[in-house]
Amino acid sequence: MTNSVSISEKRTARLAKRHRAESRFKWFGRLSIGFGLACVLFLFTDIISKGIGAFTQTYINIEVTFDEDKLGINQSSSEKEIKAASFGSFFKKSLREQNPDVTGRRDKRALYALFTSDAPLILRDMVLADPTILGTTQTVSMIADDDFDTYYKHSYGRDLEEGEIIGRLSDFQISMVEKYVEAGVVEKRFNTILFSNADSREPELAGIRGAVMGSILTLFVTLILSFPIAVATAIYLEEFAPKNKITDFIEVNINNLAAVPSVIFGLLGLAVFINFFGMPRSVPLVGGFVLTLMTLPTIIISSRAAIKAVPPSIRDAALGMGASKVQTVVHHVLPLAMPGMLTGTIIGMAQALGETAPLLMIGMVAFIVDAPATVTDAATVLPVQIFLWSDSPERAFVEKTSAAIMVLLAFLIFMNSLAVWLRKRLERRW
Amino acid sequence: MKKLAYGLVAAATVANISVASARDTISIVGSSTVYPFATVVAERFGKSSDFKAPKVESTGSGGGLKLFCKGVGEANPDVTNASRRIKQSEFEKCQKNGVTDIIEVLIGYDGIVLANAKGSEPMELTRKDIYLALAKLVPGPDGKLIENPNQTWKDVNAALPATKIEVLGPPPTSGTRDAFAELALEGGARKIDDIKKLRKLKADQKDEIAVLVKKLGAEAAWAAAVDKKGAKAKGKDVVKIIGRSVREDGAYIEAGENDNLIVNKLVANPSALGIFGFSFLDQNSDKVQGSVIDGKAPTFDAIAGGEYKVSRPLYFYVKKAHIGVVPGIEEYLNAFVSEDAIGPDGYLIDKGLIPLSEDKFEELADSAKSLKSLEL
Numbered sequence: 141m142t143n144s145v146s147i148s149e150k151r152t153a154r155l156a157k158r159h160r161a162e163s164r165f166k167w168f169g170r171l172s173i174g175f176g177l178a179c180v181l182f183l184f185t186d187i188i189s190k191g192i193g194a195f196t197q198t199y200i201n202i203e204v205t206f207d208e209d210k211l212g213i214n215q216s217s218s219e220k221e222i223k224a225a226s227f228g229s230f231f232k233k234s235l236r237e238q239n240p241d242v243t244g245r246r247d248k249r250a251l252y253a254l255f256t257s258d259a260p261l262i263l264r265d266m267v268l269a270d271p272t273i274l275g276t277t278q279t280v281s282m283i284a285d286d287d288f289d290t291y292y293k294h295s296y297g298r299d300l301e302e303g304e305i306i307g308r309l310s311d312f313q314i315s316m317v318e319k320y321v322e323a324g325v326v327e328k329r330f331n332t333i334l335f336s337n338a339d340s341r342e343p344e345l346a347g348i349r350g351a352v353m354g355s356i357l358t359l360f361v362t363l364i365l366s367f368p369i370a371v372a373t374a375i376y377l378e379e380f381a382p383k384n385k386i387t388d389f390i391e392v393n394i395n396n397l398a399a400v401p402s403v404i405f406g407l408l409g410l411a412v413f414i415n416f417f418g419m420p421r422s423v424p425l426v427g428g429f430v431l432t433l434m435t436l437p438t439i440i441i442s443s444r445a446a447i448k449a450v451p452p453s454i455r456d457a458a459l460g461m462g463a464s465k466v467q468t469v470v471h472h473v474l475p476l477a478m479p480g481m482l483t484g485t486i487i488g489m490a491q492a493l494g495e496t497a498p499l500l501m502i503g504m505v506a507f508i509v510d511a512p513a514t515v516t517d518a519a520t521v522l523p524v525q526i527f528l529w530s531d532s533p534e535r536a537f538v539e540k541t542s543a544a545i546m547v548l549l550a551f552l553i554f555m556n557s558l559a560v561w562l563r564k565r566l567e568r569r570w
Numbered sequence: 571m572k573k574l575a576y577g578l579v580a581a582a583t584v585a586n587i588s589v590a591s592a593r594d595t596i597s598i599v600g601s602s603t604v605y606p607f608a609t610v611v612a613e614r615f616g617k618s619s620d621f622k623a624p625k626v627e628s629t630g631s632g633g634g635l636k637l638f639c640k641g642v643g644e645a646n647p648d649v650t651n652a653s654r655r656i657k658q659s660e661f662e663k664c665q666k667n668g669v670t671d672i673i674e675v676l677i678g679y680d681g682i683v684l685a686n687a688k689g690s691e692p693m694e695l696t697r698k699d700i701y702l703a704l705a706k707l708v709p710g711p712d713g714k715l716i717e718n719p720n721q722t723w724k725d726v727n728a729a730l731p732a733t734k735i736e737v738l739g740p741p742p743t744s745g746t747r748d749a750f751a752e753l754a755l756e757g758g759a760r761k762i763d764d765i766k767k768l769r770k771l772k773a774d775q776k777d778e779i780a781v782l783v784k785k786l787g788a789e790a791a792w793a794a795a796v797d798k799k800g801a802k803a804k805g806k807d808v809v810k811i812i813g814r815s816v817r818e819d820g821a822y823i824e825a826g827e828n829d830n831l832i833v834n835k836l837v838a839n840p841s842a843l844g845i846f847g848f849s850f851l852d853q854n855s856d857k858v859q860g861s862v863i864d865g866k867a868p869t870f871d872a873i874a875g876g877e878y879k880v881s882r883p884l885y886f887y888v889k890k891a892h893i894g895v896v897p898g899i900e901e902y903l904n905a906f907v908s909e910d911a912i913g914p915d916g917y918l919i920d921k922g923l924i925p926l927s928e929d930k931f932e933e934l935a936d937s938a939k940s941l942k943s944l945e946l
Binding site for chain 2: 257
């Protein structure tokens with residue numbers, strides 16, 4: 141009796157120990173998930189808190205009298221004459237007239253520096269668009285310089301601690317900013333420039349349009365090349381290829397390629413496309429070729445998995461009904477495997493969208509002012525734009541960097557959600 | 571499958587067209603230090619002229635010259651920026667590859683600063699202090715070179731605070747690092763008597779070199795110099811090796827090429843110093859302060875006047891053969907050297923470039939106008 145009691149006691153003890161181990165294990169799992177979520181939350185809060193400011197831009201509404209005499213043009217002037225007129229000195233002059241108490245060269249320069257350096261071009265474009273404004277006084281919403289913008293958004297009206305200085309505005313400039321704010325002409329608006337302009341070295345004029353266009357063109361080239369090639373490869377390897385050493389060798393190589401660091405594809409692209417075939421540097425076409433090489437293994441592997449998941453009974457049924465091998469594949473296997481292939485493609489594309497290293501090698505890390513229109517125009521892509529901005533000396537680029545990261549993340553989240561949705565919606569389970 | 575074939579044909583045609591058609595955008599490569607200035611000129615040039623804005627790549631000075639010297643023709647860049655002068659070897663390589671006529675343009679100067687966070691003790695250093703704090707080999711108590719034993723700034727110079735030596739700087743691939751090693755470290759090493767004497771010895775004074783090398787215990791550096799230069803090795807080569815090697819025991823922390831990152835790390839760590847270009851100090855003057863070096867603070871005027879010693883010239887090089895082939899090169903060159911851009915009140919000066927003196931500026935304007943070829 142005593143013996144059996146001790147056995148049952150031991151069993152109870154062991155059971156309790158196993159239960160404890162299980163609950164410990166669960167808690168470890170929960171902890172690691174919690175830790176991961178906390179990191180993501182921290183990252184997002186950091187990026188969003190830094191970048192949210194970039195979505196607003198400060199404007200100063202100033203009165204500008206488009207004096208025909210001062211500009212030396214009139215309503216019948218040709219476009220060429222308008223373009224040649226010196227709007228730069230005209231703008232400075234009107235600023236001086238509005239602020240007659242600003243004297244001294246240094247102060248005047250400081251005053252001009254509160255406005256974007258593109259101010260003359262903005263006035264010129266206004267006249268070009270509508271020459272009838274010559275001779276009239278217009279209220280112009282002028283873009284504030286990045287230093288003004290940063291100061292107004294982040295430290296104006298805040299109680300600064302003793303000795304705390306924010307930004308680079310001089311005391312005189314701060315007094316001018318206060319004067320403008322008191323006059324009620326300073327306003328914050330949604331920053332459309334961020335989306336309508338390409339890159340610029342002036343933070344207040346810099347936007348992501350060029351980079352987004354570059355990304356779209358590059359991904360377009362990548363998609364039209366990699367998807368058909370990958371699907372064809374996967375189908376051949378899965379359905380037609382004889383099982384022999386050569387096939388095994390190819391398979392090992394594809395799996396290997398998926399793990400090769402992306403910068404190596406960049407070097408390959410540089411050697412083959414640019415140096416050997418003489419294609420131009422910095423263009424989305426070559427970028428797309430390189431990213432195709434990089435994403436092919438990913439798409440091939442997921443496409444093969446999708447084809448493998450189609451039950452053999454379907455093939456057997458089709459073959460039994462007298463379909464040829466090609467008909468079986470095209471009519472039955474391919475449609476059933478398509479959701480899996482598309483998911484793999486989207487994930488491969490998302491990976492390509494976030495890639496910088498291979499593009500470094502083929503010259504897509506460059507300052508390009510004009511947004512690209514075709515695949516052979518010089519371009520950068522979004523992650524490269526983030527990299528370039530993060531390295532710029534101007535303070536205002538910090539928030540632009542975070543804003544660009546937010547846009548990139550939005551694209552990535554969208555693509556990955558699309559992949560999940562497609563899988564949920566179209567995938568069939570047997 | 572048909573679609574795929576069409577797609578491939580279309581892609582191939584597009585590629586062919588682009589290779590065959592003339593390039594209409596100026597292609598600029600080169601130094602990451604000149605990049606912030608060249609891009610501003612490029613952008614303004616694109617907006618104010620009828621030409622397209624040039625494309626500017628940041629490849630580093632050495633990388634830029636390598637691409638530049640590859641040859642003449644549209645596949646190669648038209649302009650390269652450099653934060654140092656072209657080397658003899660690079661010039662020869664250019665000549666060999668058919669890039670015979672090069673226009674050299676000196677655009678201004680850049681100061682390299684050693685800064686710490688605002689609010690911490692401002693540092694007053696000499697170049698000798700910097701050498702003793704950051705070089706790999708420094709003279710020990712008996713005058714022989716030993717692995718750098720200095721742990722705090724007080725070990726270096728009794729007048730300095732007893733804080734740990736912690737300097738964040740760029741990696742060896744960076745031009746800023748090269749210039750810092752040459753100007754600050756080697757400049758400081760020359761203040762050590764024996765090293766100063768050694769530096770003056772010519773290649774034919776082998777015996778005297780041997781004596782000094784023995785005295786300094788720098789046999790390894792001498793061997794390396796002989797290895798590199800053969801019989802032509804002189805005292806200066808040894809000093810270069812001793813002076814420009816940075817310690818690797820953790821006191822010098824490689825913080826990547828991103829200068830903004832260094833600024834942020836300094837704010838987070840008030841006892842550390844950081845090395846970066848003057849334009850970053852200028853933009854972040856509310857966060858960091860530049861250390862005084864040899865009695866001069868890194869101010870705009872001190873660097874422009876040449877009193878602040880750790881500064882270097884910035885250049886760009888233009889391929890003469892491309893002028894007239896790729897549209898706008900000459901106009902871009904003129905836009906860059908205009909009073910508007912690099913004159914004493916130019917827009918690049920607002921971006922942190924240190925302007926040339928008046929004589930140099932005039933000399934530059936003349937030589938740029940006449941498109942004078944460089945001779946080395």
